[in-house]
Amino acid sequence: MVWSETIAILGVKTLYNxxxxxxxxxxxxxxxxxxxxxxxxxxxxxxxxFPDNPTSDEELEIYExxxxxxxxxxxxxxxxxxxxxxxxSLDMFDMTLLLIQFRFKANEFTRVGYYVNIELNGPVxxxxxxxxxxxxxxxxxxxxxxxxRVTKFFADFN
Numbered sequence: 001m002v003w004s005e006t007i008a009i010l011g012v013k014t015l016y017n018x019x020x021x022x023x024x025x026x027x028x029x030x031x032x033x034x035x036x037x038x039x040x041x042x043x044x045x046x047x048x049x050f051p052d053n054p055t056s057d058e059e060l061e062i063y064e065x066x067x068x069x070x071x072x073x074x075x076x077x078x079x080x081x082x083x084x085x086x087x088x089s090l091d092m093f094d095m096t097l098l099l100i101q102f103r104f105k106a107n108e109f110t111r112v113g114y115y116v117n118i119e120l121n122g123p124v125x126x127x128x129x130x131x132x133x134x135x136x137x138x139x140x141x142x143x144x145x146x147x148x149r150v151t152k153f154f155a156d157f158n
Contacts (some may be wrong), residue, residue, distance in 0.1 A: 006157040007041070008032040009102060010072065012112050014145050021118065021139040025060075025079040025098070030072065037067035037157060042103040043075075047082040049096050058082050067104075093118050098143065109155035117142040 008031070015026035029043070045060040061079045095115055102110040122138025 006034055006037070007102070007104075007109070008034070009110050009112070012100060012148065014143050015076070017145060018140050018142050020137065021141055022081050023141075024081055025077075025143075027077045027079065027100070028074060029077065029100075030074050031065070032072045033067055033070050035157075036070060037104065039067065039105055040064040041067050042101075042106075043077065044099075044101040044103060045077070045079045046099040046101065047096065048099065049082065051095075051097065093120065104155055104157060107153075107155050109153050111149075111151045111153070113149040113151075115144045115147060117144065 010030040010032055011028075013028040013030075015028055016023075019025075025045070031041070041064070043063045043065060045062075047058045047060055048056075049058070050056045060082060061077070063075075063077060065073070065075060096118060098114045098116050100112045100114075101108050102112075119140050119142055120138055121140055
């Protein structure tokens with residue numbers, strides 16, 4: 001999927017998709033280390049609910065991966081569900097984004113981004129003041145896994 005001379009991100013797989021809004025994301029990532037590194041790799045998961053407001057980006061999880069062995073490694077990640085804004089509950093149905101950032105020594109070398117659809121699969125009711133109500137148990141998250149956006153950055157692995 002993504003290549004560098006030292007590290008290859010061979011694949012990112014969503015283990016469960018179309019999950020309830022409060023369930024964690026689960027990914028399996030295949031990484032190839034072509035040479036030993038002195039520091040650990042970092043995998044950072046960021047959820048972007050409002051693309052026009054970078055201050056609302058939510059850092060979900062950061063994992064460190066040992067990089068002291070050469071070879072291919074399959075790593076499973078469980079990533080907590082984002083805190084969705086209750087003040088703008090209808091805005092949650094706009095397009096959102098999940099970024100997986102691969103970092104070494106605090107420098108990002110690869111980014112994989114997925115668009116995420118938030119879908120309502122249940123009844124919607126209006127009250128007399130025209131406020132809309134729905135149950136969060138009827139809200140699902142669907143990661144558009146067939147359309148990842150991959151960006152590579154220069155990184156010094158020495």
